[in-house]
Every structure is written in structure tokens, then in C-alpha cells.
Amino acid sequence: MDLTLYVWRQKGPDSRGRLEEYRAKNISPDMSFLEMLDVVNEGLIKSGDEPIAFDNDCREGICGMCSQAVNGVPHGPQKKTTICQLHMRHFRDGDTIYIEPWRAKAFPVIKDLIVDRSALDRIMQSGGYVSVHTGGVPDANTVAVPKSDADAAMDAAECIGCGACVAACPNGSAMLFTAAKVAHLAKLPQGQVESSVRVCMMTDAMLNEGFGSCGNHYECQAVCPKGINVQFIAKLNREFIKAQIKK
Amino acid sequence: MILDGKCPSGPLAYKWSKHRQEMKLVNPANKRKFRIIVVGTGLAGSSAAASLGELGYNVEAFCYQDSPRRAHSIAAQGGINAAKNYPNDGDSIFRLFHDTIKGGDFRSREANVYRLAEVSNSIIDQCVAQGVPFARDYAGYLDNRSFGGAQVSRTFYARGQTGQQLLLGAYSALSRQIKAGTVRLHTRTEMLDLVIVDGEAKGVTVRDLVTGAIKTYAADAVCLCTGGYANVFYLSTNAMGNNVTAAYRAYKKGAFFANPCYTQIHPTCIPMTGNHQSKLTLMSESLRNDGRVWVSKIRGDRRPPHEIPEDERDYYLERKYPSFGNLAPRDISSRAAKEVCDEGYGVGASGRGVYLDFADAICRIGEDKIRERYGNLFEMYEKITGEDAYKQPMRMYPAPHYAMGGLWVDYNLQSNLPGLFVLGEANFSDHGANRLGASALMQGLADGYFILPYTIADYLARTKPGKVNTGRPEFIKSMEDSETLTKKLLSINGNKTVNEFHRELGSIMWEHVGMARSTESLTKALNLIPGLREEFWKNVRVTGSEAELNQELEKAGRVADFLEFGELLAIDALHRNESCGGHFRTEYQTADGEAMRDDEKFCYVAAWESKGPGRGPELHKEPLAYENVGLAVRSYK
Ligand SMILES: Cc1cc2nc3c(=O)[nH]c(=O)nc-3n(C[C@H](O)[C@H](O)[C@H](O)COP(=O)(O)OP(=O)(O)OC[C@H]3O[C@@H](n4cnc5c(N)ncnc54)[C@H](O)[C@@H]3O)c2cc1C
Ligand code: FES
Numbered sequence: 001m002d003l004t005l006y007v008w009r010q011k012g013p014d015s016r017g018r019l020e021e022y023r024a025k026n027i028s029p030d031m032s033f034l035e036m037l038d039v040v041n042e043g044l045i046k047s048g049d050e051p052i053a054f055d056n057d058c059r060e061g062i063c064g065m066c067s068q069a070v071n072g073v074p075h076g077p078q079k080k081t082t083i084c085q086l087h088m089r090h091f092r093d094g095d096t097i098y099i100e101p102w103r104a105k106a107f108p109v110i111k112d113l114i115v116d117r118s119a120l121d122r123i124m125q126s127g128g129y130v131s132v133h134t135g136g137v138p139d140a141n142t143v144a145v146p147k148s149d150a151d152a153a154m155d156a157a158e159c160i161g162c163g164a165c166v167a168a169c170p171n172g173s174a175m176l177f178t179a180a181k182v183a184h185l186a187k188l189p190q191g192q193v194e195s196s197v198r199v200c201m202m203t204d205a206m207l208n209e210g211f212g213s214c215g216n217h218y219e220c221q222a223v224c225p226k227g228i229n230v231q232f233i234a235k236l237n238r239e240f241i242k243a244q245i246k247k
Numbered sequence: 248m249i250l251d252g253k254c255p256s257g258p259l260a261y262k263w264s265k266h267r268q269e270m271k272l273v274n275p276a277n278k279r280k281f282r283i284i285v286v287g288t289g290l291a292g293s294s295a296a297a298s299l300g301e302l303g304y305n306v307e308a309f310c311y312q313d314s315p316r317r318a319h320s321i322a323a324q325g326g327i328n329a330a331k332n333y334p335n336d337g338d339s340i341f342r343l344f345h346d347t348i349k350g351g352d353f354r355s356r357e358a359n360v361y362r363l364a365e366v367s368n369s370i371i372d373q374c375v376a377q378g379v380p381f382a383r384d385y386a387g388y389l390d391n392r393s394f395g396g397a398q399v400s401r402t403f404y405a406r407g408q409t410g411q412q413l414l415l416g417a418y419s420a421l422s423r424q425i426k427a428g429t430v431r432l433h434t435r436t437e438m439l440d441l442v443i444v445d446g447e448a449k450g451v452t453v454r455d456l457v458t459g460a461i462k463t464y465a466a467d468a469v470c471l472c473t474g475g476y477a478n479v480f481y482l483s484t485n486a487m488g489n490n491v492t493a494a495y496r497a498y499k500k501g502a503f504f505a506n507p508c509y510t511q512i513h514p515t516c517i518p519m520t521g522n523h524q525s526k527l528t529l530m531s532e533s534l535r536n537d538g539r540v541w542v543s544k545i546r547g548d549r550r551p552p553h554e555i556p557e558d559e560r561d562y563y564l565e566r567k568y569p570s571f572g573n574l575a576p577r578d579i580s581s582r583a584a585k586e587v588c589d590e591g592y593g594v595g596a597s598g599r600g601v602y603l604d605f606a607d608a609i610c611r612i613g614e615d616k617i618r619e620r621y622g623n624l625f626e627m628y629e630k631i632t633g634e635d636a637y638k639q640p641m642r643m644y645p646a647p648h649y650a651m652g653g654l655w656v657d658y659n660l661q662s663n664l665p666g667l668f669v670l671g672e673a674n675f676s677d678h679g680a681n682r683l684g685a686s687a688l689m690q691g692l693a694d695g696y697f698i699l700p701y702t703i704a705d706y707l708a709r710t711k712p713g714k715v716n717t718g719r720p721e722f723i724k725s726m727e728d729s730e731t732l733t734k735k736l737l738s739i740n741g742n743k744t745v746n747e748f749h750r751e752l753g754s755i756m757w758e759h760v761g762m763a764r765s766t767e768s769l770t771k772a773l774n775l776i777p778g779l780r781e782e783f784w785k786n787v788r789v790t791g792s793e794a795e796l797n798q799e800l801e802k803a804g805r806v807a808d809f810l811e812f813g814e815l816l817a818i819d820a821l822h823r824n825e826s827c828g829g830h831f832r833t834e835y836q837t838a839d840g841e842a843m844r845d846d847e848k849f850c851y852v853a854a855w856e857s858k859g860p861g862r863g864p865e866l867h868k869e870p871l872a873y874e875n876v877g878l879a880v881r882s883y884k
Binding site for chain 1: 294297301312313314315316317322331333372375376377378380382384385386387389405408412415422425432434486487523525526627630696697700744747788791796
């Protein structure tokens with residue numbers, strides 16, 4: 001199939017960006033979206049132009065590195081699918097596709113489709129852990145954890161940290177990202193000891209990094225490639241209130 | 248030179264504890280005077296950096312991605328082994344050790360493997376304490392599954408995302424140390440060179456991938472945790488950025504490269520669809536617990552799978568290996584798949600594929616249970632192929648996956664260059680000629696949490712902290728060399744893209760140095776690779792400039808190294824006149840097509856030393872002694 005692409009090109013953080021038009025020709029339905037861009041890039045290099053810069057690494061939907069909005073939707077049209085796992089069989093010959101970077105105040109563009117998401121790392125550094133040292137821990141089966149809690153913790157822990165939730169949110173909030181970590185650890189006995197401190201630290205960090213607050217739009221869940229549920233935001237809120245009462 | 252692995256003496260079970268007693272310690276007040284560089288933040292690097300930071304050392308950690316959480320450890324699906332024996336099915340440290348030695352086809356060091364099995368249990372304890380949400384049973388205790396090459400259930404897992412959860416655990420420990428100020432993190436930074444001062448590793452030269460700036464860092468020791476080199480085959484299950492650059496440039500600076508020919512081809516990957524293919528996707532080996540592998544008994548059968556009656560199906564793994572069946576080790580399963588396809592029984596449009604069928608398991612335990620176990624894998628399969636594996640069998644084909652070979656290290660994980668430590672997939676140490684499933688995660692975390700923190704102290708305690716700084720001529724030279732290389736790549740301005748060269752190298756490697764190798768094929772590869780490399784340096788086109796984010800330049804540097812390393816891999820494969828594990832030489836096989844080792848001549852680690860441009864590498868040998876398991880012909884029948 002042949003496609004027309006409008007791709008965001010921006011030389012550097014301080015340059016002005018613009019949408020450029022490209023043709024993608026002879027695209028096979030078996031290609032992934034990023035393989036389609038590879039083909040376009042090979043063409044650009046051959047004709048002496050600079051290829052489109054975009055983040056990607058695992059190309060199997062787990063590292064969270066890929067980050068493109070397709071026709072305005074982070075990770076594109078297919079539900080629960082990262083852009084690297086989106087395949088061209090979901091497009092039709094003659095389609096026009098708009099490709100843009102994540103748009104959020106806390107994610108400045110570095111180049112073309114690549115943004116700086118280090119703010120998410122800093123939220124994690126503020127408290128997204130159990131303060132355990134290497135060694136000196138009890139046998140793994142000392143504490144039984146109800147299967148339902150372990151499963152719920154895993155549901156939250158599946159977050160790949162891609163930032164699509166932020167890009168989709170009208171407020172640029174990182175609430176779903178933060179809530180997923182808070183809920184994951186609060187569901188497990190190992191994480192409960194620090195859960196009050198954690199929720200306060202992480203929420204503070206989130207606000208300090210320039211992320212907006214949650215307005216219950218739930219766009220985040222709709223675009224999340226792992227389908228992280230917004231109920232974890234409610235869990236974060238409960239943990240937050242509990243922490244305030246304790247104070 | 249005969250190399251010494253420096254394994255402690257004494258009975259196997261006491262070697263590590265005895266060694267720990269004997270190693271020197273660095274006192275707490277002195278620790279903060281030492282600076283340690285950790286390159287790579289996958290399981291090995293994150294766990295090492297976090298543990299060293301906790302101990303009070305100053306750590307500089309580097310990775311090429313935008314966050315430590317994105318290292319390719321994240322992609323491991325199946326699980327992690329430990330000798331907990333929770334299921335009470337007869338597991339023990341010795342059995343895990345024995346399985347790993349046997350799985351490695353008797354080409355690994357006994358003392359290392361035993362230690363690995365010994366610390367395996369602490370890893371699970373550690374990860375649970377960090378909040379890793381491992382799968383649990385209804386009583387709330389940890390669940391186990393079985394994996395290829397073992398007859399006990401010793402694999403711990405977190406749905407189909409074990410690597411992700413373990414890495415997020417290590418990343419959380421690392422994040423805590425970053426906040427505490429003991430670890431300084433440098434993301435989007437690529438190591439280009441190792442700096443050696445007076446024969447010892449004392450720093451690195453790196454490129455800031457955002458600004459393009461080339462900088463140097465000095466330290467008291469350097470740890471490389473930079474992962475494996477399966478991308479030398481171009482198509483592999485590795486991430487796009489996985490490379491041999493850090494390890495290879497250390498090799499060029501004098502570190503020995505061990506057993507590069509030991510590469511693992513994973514039996515269950517989604518078959519490729521065309522030339523556009525940029526990577527291959529693995530479907531966890533754990534699927535073989537419930538999936539049955541088969542092809543039609545009729546050559547070139549084009550009927551859809553459900554129209555092929557039971558008695559016209561060849562469950563060839565169950566037929567050839569009745570006691571392990573679908574759980575035969577990876578090298579054996581991969582070769583068996585290649586054989587049936589070579590003979591014309593392959594399935595799918597390309598004929599390069601075999602079925603992995605869940606119909607029986609769905610009948611036996613129900614679709615829900617299968618969904619619970621492998622839901623995300625089935626989803627992934629559907630996304631890539633557009634097929635529903637609950638309704639029709641998956642199609643699978645082997646793909647390059649893992650590197651058993653790597654930089655040579657002794658029992659302390661120290662290379663022949665003092666001060667250089669190598670951890671995780673980047674070293675060669677524990678898996679011999681073939682790695683068993685679920686033991687790479689175990690090894691990466693063992694190295695980082697429980698081995699390096701002890702052994703590095705023994706080295707540091709014998710040195711003076713802060714001995715060198717980046718003002719030394721060695722650092723300035725290294726930086727200039729890296730700049731020159733970068734400029735050279737950008738100046739060629741030829742007609743072929745970096746990807747085209749990588750793809751060509753990959754097809755040489757896969758055709759001639761892949762699953763089955765021969766003197767003829769290897770000689771051919773050794774003729775082709777230098778020509779391709781020469782062409783690369785004349786005709787590659789790298790767009791853009793050095794002073795900016797430039798992904799073509801990044802790729803070009805990595806492919807340039809693969810073009811040299813591929814040759815080293817083939818040289819090693821050609822010299823090893825035997826078949827063992829992942830290294831299969833067609834001249835050396837039994838009448839029924841099994842690998843034939845030559846213990847008389849090849850029971851050693853081959854460690855190659857670079858002799859500089861234009862000169863072949865020199866071989867050093869570390870003899871392997873088996874004192875606790877008898878050298879035996881591996882049998883999974
Ligand atoms: C798809 C897949 C599934 C797997 N499943 C399993 C499984 O179920 N069980 C199991 O035990 N094993 C499994 N493995 C193997 C296992 O995941 C890896 O061997 C292991 O995770 C490697 O960890 P590592 O820390 O050594 O390297 P990696 O996780 O690859 O990390 C490498 C690090 O080095 C950095 N780096 C690399 N080069 C440079 C450079 N030049 N400069 C700076 N930084 C650099 C990267 O940024 C990264 O941080 C699987 C592997 C794959 C590919
Ligand atoms: S590239 Fe890893 S999730 Fe898309």
C-alpha cells in the first residue's frame with residue numbers, strides 16, 4: 001500500500017518544529033509501524049536527507065521507549081498496543097497519517113519525535129521503591145500474600161513507563177503512572193510499611209516536575225498500552241488521604 | 248598462555264564461603280573514597296550499581312536508553328530459576344548446578360556454576376522483599392513452573408513479564424541510591440572506549456547521545472554490564488540497540504574475548520515475513536510446557552492445521568526425545584526445527600516454521616487457565632501475525648537470541664585487565680556452550696547483587712583510591728581517538744546505508760555461522776566479512792553531524808564493531824573442531840545427528856587476545872576440569 005505521512009520534524013529543543021510531508025510506498029501489511037518508518041528513513045538517507053529521529057528499542061511492546069502519537073492518539077489507533085507493535089494491516093492504501101511526538105509540558109522535545117521523559121524517572125526516585133538493602137531479607141515464602149493481592153499488584157506493575165498517559169491527558173498529568181507504582185507497592189505487605197511516605201513523596205515530585213493534576217478525563221487508560229486501570233488512581237487518592245490523616 | 252580462572256581450592260560446596268572469608272574488605276569510611284563506573288543498567292548493571300551505592304561507594308552509571316528501566320532485560324518473559332525446592336520435587340543446589348553444567352554441554356566452570364546455584368535462592372528472597380509481584384498460588388505462596396532442560400519446577404515467574412518485574416525491582420533499588428546521591432546516572436550516553444592506565448582499567452570515554460559531546464570519566468574500577476551480541480546476526484530477539492561495542496572496544500584495549508562462537512538460537516520465535524523485518528520476536532520457552540510442537544508427516548503439506556488429522560502429524564520432539572519431549576533444551580529443539588524445515592516439512596507461507604499447538608492443553612485445563620498463564624504472549628502473537636493462537640496453532644521458527652560467549656573473567660568476575668569487571672550476559676562465565684532457560688536472569692542478578700560487591704572489594708582494597716584523573720594522557724588520547732572515529736564515519740558519505748551493511752553482515756552470519764557450521768561455511772564467512780568491512784569504510788553513508796542527536800551515527804559505530812567481531816566469532820567457530828551446545832559443526836555429529844564433543848582436545852575456554860589491526864587474534868586457553876560431575880554425553884532422550 002502507499003501512504004502519505006505528515007511527520008513532525010524539529011532539529012533540536014530550541015528550534016521550531018513543523019509537519020513535513022512524505023510518501024511511504026510499497027508498504028506491506030505485515031510491517032510494523034516502525035518498520036514502515038525504517039523504509040521511509042532508508043529512502044531519506046539515500047536521497048541525502050536526514051532520517052526521522054524516533055525513540056525505540058525492544059520493538060516488542062515492553063521497554064516503553066517508543067513514543068509517537070498517530071493521528072493525535074498516543075501509540076495510534078489499536079487498543080492496548082504500543083506503536084512498535086502496531087502493524088500496517090490496520091491501515092489502508094491511500095491513508096494519510098499524522099505522526100507527532102508526545103506533547104506535554106513535562107516532556108520537552110529533544111529532536112523530531114524524541115522527547116525527554118526523565119521527569120518520570122525522578123518521580124520514581126522520589127519514593128517508588130521499598131527501602132530494602134541487598135541481603136538480610138527473610139525467605140521469600142515467609143509472608144504469604146493472597147493471590148488476589150499479588151495479581152492486583154501485578155496488574156499495576158505492568159506499567160512500561162512510556163508516558164502515553166501523560167501525552168493523552170488534557171492536563172498533562174502523570175497520575176496514572178504515579179498511581180500504578182503507588183498501588184503496586186501498597187497492595188503488597190512488603191510495600192505497605194512505607195506507603196504513606198511514598199504516596200506523599202511521589203505526588204509532590206509529580207507536581208514539582210510540571211505535570212498537571214488529574215481531572216478525571218480517563219484518556220490515560222484509553223491509550224495505555226498495558227491497559228492500566230484508572231481504579232489505581234482511586235487507590236492513590238485513598239493512600240494519600242490515609243497519609244494526611246496519619247500526619 | 249594458559250589462563251587461570253582463579254577458582255578457590257577445596258570442596259565445591261565450600262569454595263564460595265571460604266573465598267568470602269579470604270577476600271579483603273574495604274572499610275566503610277574508605278568506601279566513599281572509591282569511584283566505580285558501571286556501564287549498563289540492565290539486571291546486572293542496575294543490581295550492581297544499587298548494591299555498590301548502598302555499600303557507600305561512589306557510582307557512575309551509564310546506559311544508552313533514556314532510562315535504566317528500558318534495558319533489554321525488560322523483555323525476558325519466562326522466568327528465573329532458583330533451587331528453592333518449594334514444590335518438593337527433588338530440587339537442590341547441586342541439582343541446579345548439575346543441570347546447568349550439563350545444559351552447558353560441559354563447557355563451563357564448575358566453581359562458578361555452583362556459586363550461581365548457591366546464591367540463586369537469595370535472589371528470590373531479595374526480589375520478593377523489593378515488591379516484585381511473582382505469581383502465587385491460592386495459599387499465597389510462590390508458584391513455580393518448569394522450563395527446558397530440567398525435570399523439576401524451579402522457575403519463578405511474574406506472568407509473562409518476569410524480566411520486566413525483576414528489572415523494575417533492580418531499577419527501584421537503583422532509583423533509591425540515585426536519590427541518596429551514591430549513584431550518578433548518565434542516560435542516553437554510550438561508552439565508546441575503555442581507558443587503561445598502567446595496565447589497569449581506570450575509566451571510560453563516552454558520547455552524550457543528545458548533544459554529541461565526547462567525554463571521559465575516571466574511576467578506580469570499571470564494570471561492564473552491557474549485555475549480549477546476538478545482533479551480530481542482524482535479526483535477533485534482542486533490542487535494536489543491543490551491541491558489542493563496549494565489550495569489543497575493551498577487547499581492542501587488551502581484554503580477552505572468550506568463546507565468541509557460543510551463541511544461542513532460540514527455538515520459539517515468530518517466523519519472519521519479509522526483507523523489511525527489523526527484529527524477531529521471541530515467544531517464551533515456557534509455552535513449551537503446554538504447547539506441543541509438530542509438523543505434517545507429508546512434505547510440503549499446504550492444508551491448514553485443523554485439516555491435518557492426528558495420525559498425519561509428526562510430534563517430532565516427543566518422538567525423538569521421549570523423556571524431555573517438548574521441553575528438550577534450546578539448541579536441540581532449534582536444530583530439530585531447522586532439520587524438519589530443511590527436509591521440506593516446514594509450515595506457513597515461507598515453509599520456515601513449525602506448529603506450537605495448545606489445543607490439547609486447552610482441552611485439558613481450559614482456555615482460562617492458558618490465558619492466565621500466557622495471555623500476554625498470545626496477545627503479542629496476535630498483534631504481530633494477526634492470528635488467534637487459542638483457535639489455531641502458533642507458527643514458530645528459531646532465531647538468534649543469546650550470547651554465552653563474552654569477555655573472559657576469572658572467578659571474581661574480573662577480566663585479565665585488573666580493575667575491569669564484567670557482569671551479566673556481557674561475560675562468558677556460567678553457561679558454557681548453551682544456556683538453559685531462566686538462568687540468564689539468575690546470573691545477571693547473582694553477579695550484581697551477590698558476587699561483585701564482594702569481589703570488587705578485594706581488588707579495591709589493594710589499590711589507592713583516586714589514583715588517576717581524566718587529565719592523564721591516556722584519557723586525552725582515548726577521547727581524541729573516539730573523535731577521530733566519529734569524524735571518519737561521517738566523512739565517507741557513500742551510497743549504502745548503515746542498515747544495508749548490517750543486514751548483509753547478518754545474512755552472512757546466519758547462513759554460514761548460524762545454527763549449523765562447517766569448515767566450508769566458516770571459511771566462506773571469513774572470506775566475505777573482510778570484504779564487506781572494507782566496503783563499509785569506503786561506501787557507508789552516515790547523515791547528519793557529530794554535534795547533535797544522530798541515530799545513524801550511533802548505529803554506524805555499532806555496525807563497524809559487529810563487522811570486526813563477526814570475524815572473531817567465525818575464527819573461534821572454525822578453530823573449535825567439535826560440536827557442543829549452541830556450537831554445531833556438521834562434521835562433528837553422531838549417526839543420529841547429535842552434537843559430538845571432543846573432550847580430549849577442546850575441554851577448554853578459548854580466550855582471544857586482540858593483536859591490533861591487520862593481525863589475527865591470539866588464542867589463550869583456560870583448561871576446564873570436572874571434579875564433581877563426570878563428563879558425559881548429554882542425553883535428553
Ligand atoms: C526476548 C528475550 C527473552 C528472554 N527471556 C529470558 C527468560 O525468561 N529467563 C532468563 O533467564 N533469561 C531470558 N533472557 C535473557 C536475559 O534477559 C538477558 O540475558 C539478560 O537480561 C541480560 O541482562 P544484562 O544486564 O546482562 O544486559 P541488558 O539487560 O541487555 O542490559 C544492557 C545494558 O547495557 C547498556 N549498554 C549496552 N551497550 C552500551 C554502551 N556501548 N554504552 C553504554 N551502555 C550500554 C544498555 O543501555 C543496558 O542498560 C531473554 C532475552 C531476550 C532477548
Ligand atoms: S520499542 Fe520497546 S515498547 Fe516499543
